[in-house]
Amino acid sequence: MNSLSPDLRGDAAAIEAVLIVATEPVATSLLAELLEVSGERVEHVCASLSASYEEEERGFELARVAGGYRFQSHPAYRGHVERFVVDDAPQRLSPAALETLAIVAYKQPISRAQVAAIRGVNADGVIRVLQSRGYVEPVGRDGGPGQAVLFGTTQLFLERLGIDSTGDLPPLGQFVPDVSTVEALEHVLRTGPVPTADAEE
């Protein structure tokens, strides 16, 4: 890190590591906590880092948005990025993605594991796509031991579907089991029948 003063390098690299994996802007306070330094220090390091990227004519920049920091592409390479986004993006949602979106829309807030239990297959990749498209977002955490992230649909989702709220979604015609019922069902399917009073007859 040539253009950065040596006393900043360690903290700067740690911030780079965190921001490269972050999908949302990371608040100064959270960075401070992770690095065990003060908020002022974080701001100082980030400002220096940002200036060094600019000076080194990098293709990315360290931007301060919404009270936090994030990596984003440099405006100078907007053309490349636009072409990439247009070329590379699948033109329609895959059936798996649409199914997952429907599940999230009707069952929100819902965790990845609960979506997987309903779909019968792992849904992590699909949820990531939906999240990167801005159709679903984390809306909270489960109270349970794992504190699983719970997902819900976004404003963009409502706009694209042309409705005002998820309450405007058509009601489902049939009885829809709640998530725990589906999980119990899934468990039974995997491990064999659970003896119940009914089954005894």
Next chain:
Amino acid sequence: MNSLSPDLRGDAAAIEAVLIVATEPVATSLLAELLEVSGERVEHVCASLSASYEEEERGFELARVAGGYRFQSHPAYRGHVERFVVDDAPQRLSPAALETLAIVAYKQPISRAQVAAIRGVNADGVIRVLQSRGYVEPVGRDGGPGQAVLFGTTQLFLERLGIDSTGDLPPLGQFVPDVSTVEALEHVLRTGPVPTADAEE
């Protein structure tokens, strides 16, 4: 971009811009198309860029994975990243799953029956798990009467292992037990346990 030679800087920055918005490894060919340069040029620029990050002790690195390039956090900052990302760690694979994955990786395309023949036990369940995790997928059908489904490893498998292609796996020959081990096994099978050196003397 101090540590990069000036003739590479423009292309390097464009690659940085594209990769910073990518959600999965971007193929060399796609980068070449976006930059309107040759694939060799892309590989050359990426290799130089990757080396410069390493030299500059950045918190991120440019990795070549699954036939493309991606940004990822530097292993040195694993602690910070782990504290930051709480729930994203995919589940570890069981020994049985890993062994099956190894068989598929080295012997692909391969049918369930052929995997079972090597492992000595039914492999259907394990293959189903690997398939639902997205590490193996059907790649064709056997020509024989039963037309068995043949499996191969996926792009995600390469990403998960952080390798460019299955050709990067160490050659299988290096895992074959050495002659003395085989002889010892044979001895045990035919006549009972091998007499130890002490017992001989």
Next chain:
Amino acid sequence: MAYEVHIDVFDGPFDLLLRLIAAQQVDVYEVRLADIVDAFLTEMRRLGTLDLELATQFLLVAATLVELKCRRLLPGSGEVDLDDDLALFEARDYLLARLVECKTFSAAASVLALLERSAQRSLARRAGPDERFDRCAPDLLAGVTPEQLAAVAERAFAARPLEPSYVPYPSGEDVSVHATIEELVSSLPGRGRVSFRVLTAGAASPAHVVACFLALLELYKQSLVDLEQSETFGELTVVWSARGPVEPADVVSDAYDAAELEAASAGMAGRRVVPRAGSGRATPVGATVPQRTPGPTDAGGAR
């Protein structure tokens, strides 16, 4: 280190017992396997740790003993003779090859685990384009109506169809007799005389050969093929003998559940041996009934 057994008829290393039995110096009839297994388990529990090497050796010898004893106990099987002894040695060669292969892949698996672990020290960037590029990303929901989404949701929430019950071959391969019958019905006519060996030359596994054989028996039963075999274990010749064209569905629906056939031909339940529910058809010797889901097809099926 060998495990020693102490039973009425023998006192010494376990594998020696096997060799004495093979040499007919101890009658396998007199050996109570349950006692041996109990004693071994007690010993294992006493040791507190599992010695994998010892346990594996024990399993190998015990399994061989079980096999010998089965042969001795089953009516019609003679004394353990030299052929069996040779077969035992062949089995061991096979076992050796398998052990070597197993060791190879478990070593390879540990390298995969290492790669996985080292790859996990880095985390990939997954952020995607920021909001400045929202307008270039095509609207993936274009044309999707709330009603369509509701329909997809209903399908997703609907109970998944239960898997049909099935009995896999011991090899673990699911092979469809239906599919094989269909294939034979379409390929045999006009082919003249063809040997079973030729028919199964491309078979992927022994299970496929068995499926082909079962399929031929079914066709034979329905007088669609003639089978000729001039001597025991001799070449088996197959001739298509049906008059007029035959539809695969006509053949299969008699022996197997038609719904299963549909599923199989749609590629959904392909490569499974599905005994017709309630047919009382015996499961193949040695086949195991796996843990499976309860379903309507179970009503009168396997017990």
